[in-house]
Amino acid sequence: MNKAGKAKENADAKIRLRNFLINNKNISISNKMAIQTREGFELIAIKDFIRFEADGKYTWCFLVNGEKILSTKNLKEFEDLLSDYNFLRVHHSHLVNMEHIQYYHKGEGGIIVMSNHDRVVVSKRQKEAFLERLNRF
Numbered sequence: 001m002n003k004a005g006k007a008k009e010n011a012d013a014k015i016r017l018r019n020f021l022i023n024n025k026n027i028s029i030s031n032k033m034a035i036q037t038r039e040g041f042e043l044i045a046i047k048d049f050i051r052f053e054a055d056g057k058y059t060w061c062f063l064v065n066g067e068k069i070l071s072t073k074n075l076k077e078f079e080d081l082l083s084d085y086n087f088l089r090v091h092h093s094h095l096v097n098m099e100h101i102q103y104y105h106k107g108e109g110g111i112i113v114m115s116n117h118d119r120v121v122v123s124k125r126q127k128e129a130f131l132e133r134l135n136r137f
Contacts, residue, residue, distance in 0.1 A: 033081065035061055036072050044069075046085050050114050052078050052095040062116065064100075090130050091123040098137055 033049075034041045044063065053060045054075040061069040061078075071078075079089050086098045096112060103113040109122040110130075122130050 031085075035069055037069060038072060042069060046082070047097075047099070049082075049087075049097050050100045050116050051097060051118065051120060052087075054093040062114075062118065064116070066116065088130060088133055090126050091121055094120045096120055098133065101134075104134065 031046045032043045033046055034043055044061075048064045050062045050064060052075055053062070055070070057072075057074055059071045059073055059075050059078055061071055063069070075089075075093070075095055079087070079095050082095070087095055088098055089095050090112065091109075096114065100115040101112050102115055104122075105111040105113070109124045109127045112120045112122060114120060
């Protein structure tokens with residue numbers, strides 16, 4: 001009985017580890033992320049992302065150096081990968097790095113001004129969650 005119990009615990013631990021590695025395969029210990037493009041992969045530090053914008057099945061990645069990269073991943077995949085890194089979905093089409101917000105203009109949903117001066121609309125549905133997160137920031 002004990003052997004069967006330990007074997008089950010080991011199997012469960014292996015499954016949890018495998019799932020963790022699968023779900024976090026694009027984020028490394030050095031806090032870089034592999035961005036899949038049509039040509040290959042670019043390794044970029046997570047802190048260098050200002051925002052992400054959906055473009056159909058693809059996503060535009062806006063970086064602090066002014067570069068804009070088109071990734072073959074959709075915005076939901078980035079949202080899932082970066083939820084623990086202070087990124088927030090503020091609109092159906094926008095995921096922002098809270099570290100790069102410079103100003104928030106009140107309005108129906110509002111408008112965020114990012115560190116690169118991009119303006120991002122906050123949806124009415126996401127406004128409350130955004131303001132709550134901003135107040136905790």
